[in-house]
Amino acid sequence: MDTSAARRNILARIRAASGRAAQPEPAELEAAADYLARHPAGPRPPMPADAAGLVARFIDEARAMATSVEEVATLADAPAAALRYLNANGLPTHAVAWRSLEALAWAQAGIAVEFRAPRDSDLVGITGCFCATAETGSLVLLSGPGTEVSAALLPETHIAVVPASRIVAAHEEAFALMRAERGELPRAVNFVSGPSRTGDIEQTIVLGAHGPYRVHAIVVLGA
Secondary structure, X not given: OOOHHHHHHHHHHHHHHOOOOOOOOHHHHHHHHHHHHHOOOOOOOOOOOOHHHHHHHHHHHHHHOOEEEEEEXXXXXXXXXXXXXXXXXXXXXXXXXXXXXXXXXXHHHOOEEEEOOOOXXXXXXXXXXXXXXXXXXXXXXXXXXXXXXXXHHOOOEEEEEEEHHHEEOOHHXXXXXXXXXXXXXXXXXXXXXXXXXEOOOOOOOEXXXXXXXXXXXXXXXXX
């Protein structure tokens, strides 16, 4: 459900209550952009400067967060890679996926895929990502029509197709990319760093506490 209009109405009422126009004036937008441009960045760890280094760093950090990773050459190789992962782990070969992945040859690879929002009975969810961050090995998912974040959170297994060209250094670059490409942030922005987990009981890490038990990233080097 698109709640953009409702959000705009709520913000307009808040602005009206503080004596401002319902929509930001051009001067306000310019001031905000100027602040973002001039605001000093906080300390950050050193990161690779080249694309190959970012991919390698992402893979290392993702694996450290219990995300399994396979690299493939092209987007067309993703379905076969997904099948390899499912078979190797004894998992079902029926999945729900984002409609943006519908053009790939899932059936020919041996995976029965439905392109719709997930239901409680779905055990495998296949998604793309808006981008990924090398610093933390995180997948960045933006909600929207055809890119339901629930496909990454509801099924027990989440498989993500990650174009290497969409791996950025860190969260700062991810948000900058959102502003540059989307302008307005969507209803939900999710940073997925491995399977869900909790350590509340006797400080013992348990996976699958409030999301998938397992996360697998297929990094597409040629995309």
